[in-house]
Amino acid sequence: MNDLTTDVLVIGAGLTGAVIAAQLADRNARVGIVDAQRVGQAATRRALGLATISPHMAHIRETKYGLERLKRLAAQHGALLQSCSVIHLATTRERERALQQLAEAVPDAGLEWTTQRDLLPSGFAGGLLAHDSALVDVDLLLVRLLRHPNIAIRQYAEVFRLESAGEVTYALCKDLTITAYCVILATNVYVGLLSPYLADSVRGARGAIWSSQPPQAAGAPAHLYAGMPLLFDDARLALMPGKDGKLHGAAWLWHERDADKDPSEELRRFLKRFGLGKPEQTSQWSTGVTTTTDDGAPRVGRLDVEGNMLYALGLGAYGLAWAPVVAERIAALAFAG
Ligand SMILES: Cc1cc2nc3c(=O)[nH]c(=O)nc-3n(C[C@H](O)[C@H](O)[C@H](O)COP(=O)(O)OP(=O)(O)OC[C@H]3O[C@@H](n4cnc5c(N)ncnc54)[C@H](O)[C@@H]3O)c2cc1C
Numbered sequence: 001m002n003d004l005t006t007d008v009l010v011i012g013a014g015l016t017g018a019v020i021a022a023q024l025a026d027r028n029a030r031v032g033i034v035d036a037q038r039v040g041q042a043a044t045r046r047a048l049g050l051a052t053i054s055p056h057m058a059h060i061r062e063t064k065y066g067l068e069r070l071k072r073l074a075a076q077h078g079a080l081l082q083s084c085s086v087i088h089l090a091t092t093r094e095r096e097r098a099l100q101q102l103a104e105a106v107p108d109a110g111l112e113w114t115t116q117r118d119l120l121p122s123g124f125a126g127g128l129l130a131h132d133s134a135l136v137d138v139d140l141l142l143v144r145l146l147r148h149p150n151i152a153i154r155q156y157a158e159v160f161r162l163e164s165a166g167e168v169t170y171a172l173c174k175d176l177t178i179t180a181y182c183v184i185l186a187t188n189v190y191v192g193l194l195s196p197y198l199a200d201s202v203r204g205a206r207g208a209i210w211s212s213q214p215p216q217a218a219g220a221p222a223h224l225y226a227g228m229p230l231l232f233d234d235a236r237l238a239l240m241p242g243k244d245g246k247l248h249g250a251a252w253l254w255h256e257r258d259a260d261k262d263p264s265e266e267l268r269r270f271l272k273r274f275g276l277g278k279p280e281q282t283s284q285w286s287t288g289v290t291t292t293t294d295d296g297a298p299r300v301g302r303l304d305v306e307g308n309m310l311y312a313l314g315l316g317a318y319g320l321a322w323a324p325v326v327a328e329r330i331a332a333l334a335f336a337g
Contacts, residue, residue, distance in 0.1 A: 002176075004152060006032035008334060009171055009180035011159050011194070013039035015047070015138060015323050016312055017186035018145040019073070023327040024334060025150035032178055033151060034171065036158035036190070040142040043188055043319070046209060046288030048250055050229050050240055051320035052086045052133035053109070055099055056296055059318075060106050062325050069324035071134050079141035083134050086229045087119060087127040095233065099128040121230065121274060133229075135240075136320060154178070162194060164307040182334050185303070185311040189291045195311070201299055202291040202314040205254045208263040209286050212247040212276070235317040237270045249276065252317060254292060263287065292316040300329045310334060 008024050010017045013035035021033045033039075051070050054063040074080035090096040103113040110131040114120070120127055146153055157173040162183060164170075171178040185194060192199035229240030238250040251267035253259075264285065270276075293299055293314040303309040310333050315322040 003178065004032050004154065004176070005179040006030050006152065007180065008032070008182045008184065009034065009169075009178050010184045010186055011171065012186035012188060012190075013142075013146065013153065013155070014042050014044035014186065014188055015040070015142055015319060016188070016315055016326060017184070018142045019323040019327040020184055020186055020312060020330050021151050022073075022145040022148055023324075023331050025148045027331065027335070029150065029334070031148075031151045032154065032180065033146065034154045034157050034159060034173070034176075034178060036156070038155050039146060039153065040139060042190075043288050043290040044138055044142060046207065046286055047138045047320065048209065048238060048240060048248055049081070049136045049138050049320070050086065050133070050231075050238065051136050052088075052130050052229075052231070052318065053111075053321060054296060054318040055088045055102055055128060055130070055234065057102060057105065059296060060102065060109050060111075062297075063318055063321040064109055066321040066323065066325040067133065070136065070320055071132075073145070073324065074134070074136045074141050077141055077144035079137040079144060081135040081137055083132065084228065086130045086133040086231060087114070088130060088234075089121070089124050089127045089230060089232045091233055096126065100126065103128055119228065127230075135229075138320070160193065162309070164304065164309075169307055169309065182308040182310065184330060184334070185309070185313065188313060188315075189289045191291075191311070191313055195303060198299070198303070198311055198313060202293055203256060204259070204289050205252055205292045205316070206259075206261075206263050206287060206289050207250055207252045207317075208267050209288075210249045210264075210267055210271070212249075232270075237266065239270075239274070239276075247276070290316060290319065298322050298326050300326050300333075302333055308334075 007030045010033040103111040112129040115126045159171045161172040169183045189204040253263045291314040298314045312326045
């Protein structure tokens with residue numbers, strides 16, 4: 001493989017790395033992006049493509065801003081499938097009250113507390129409608145973002161070591177060395193290899209996705225899939241129609257103590273609760289991992305005060321909305337350094 005010298009090297013060609021690379025390339029930086037696998041094959045490949053706000057007071061404004069940017073970006077690249085509303089639901093009284101308060105506390109955020117019965121699954125008295133959410137073709141967006149004259153891509157090249165020497169950093173892969181003035185880690189949950197320090201500040205979370213046969217076959221009540229995605233308990237469970245006409249469900253295990261468990265059990269309970277059939281009656285299962293942080297906000301910063309090594313990790317279940325926010329923070333740091 002050919003070695004590469006570049007202004008900026010982004011390690012990790014998932015959605016985070018791609019949005020960062022495109023943002024920097026638009027500002028005329030020469031950007032190299034490298035991935036251990038093919039581009040977009042890790043968490044990004046698993047995403048349901050549902051872009052919505054994070055329903056936490058501390059993150060609403062940022063993720064709303066990110067969502068708007070993401071929608072513009074996706075529309076520009078022909079990857080915006082549809083604008084839609086999403087309903088955030090809670091299974092505990094405490095969390096339900098928090099959701100209700102959000103709509104009142106941030107009146108201009110496009111949020112609405114609804115008790116409209118035909119919008120809500122049975123057993124739920126109210127839910128938070130997040131208007132201006134979106135379904136995005138993440139694979140397409142990623143490919144189009146990286147198709148930029150200032151971006152050079154190297155696939156199947158795992159960086160196993162970084163070495164700083166004066167102004168430059170060398171990224172060492174098995175058959176390739178990349179020389180860069182600035183290095184950005186967008187490696188998601190696999191960061192441990194390059195930085196044990198960062199590995200301690202984010203944690204892996206496992207998710208499973210189930211795709212049904214056409215929804216009718218699963219016998220779901222019409223309002224569950226009639227065009228409005230449902231997110232339960234901070235996206236721990238999700239239910240939504242896909243662009244392929246299938247019904248998708250997703251579940252997460254967030255806790256360290258559950259690290260060895262299979263999130264499909266969570267999904268199984270969920271499908272049972274809504275009478276959606278058994279997973280084994282359906283067409284596909286897939287699982288994936290992403291990183292989360294304790295406060296739900298991604299970690300973005302400078303790793304090494306001497307050199308120019310930056311990181312953007314821990315985007316979690318609202319990764320689509322966070323990505324443009326994170327990319328702007330990285331650009332500000334990269335151009336300040
Ligand atoms: C099941 C599931 C469903 C999801 N659904 C949604 C959704 O609907 N909406 C939403 O907003 N978010 C969703 N998410 C979350 C979203 O997918 C993530 O937040 C986002 O994709 C994270 O992107 P990333 O680029 O940070 O990570 P990744 O996509 O994991 O990319 C990191 C890349 O870095 C590469 N890499 C790592 N180490 C190295 C190395 N040493 N050298 C070279 N390359 C390296 C990896 O190969 C990988 O390709 C979902 C996630 C999962 C798992």
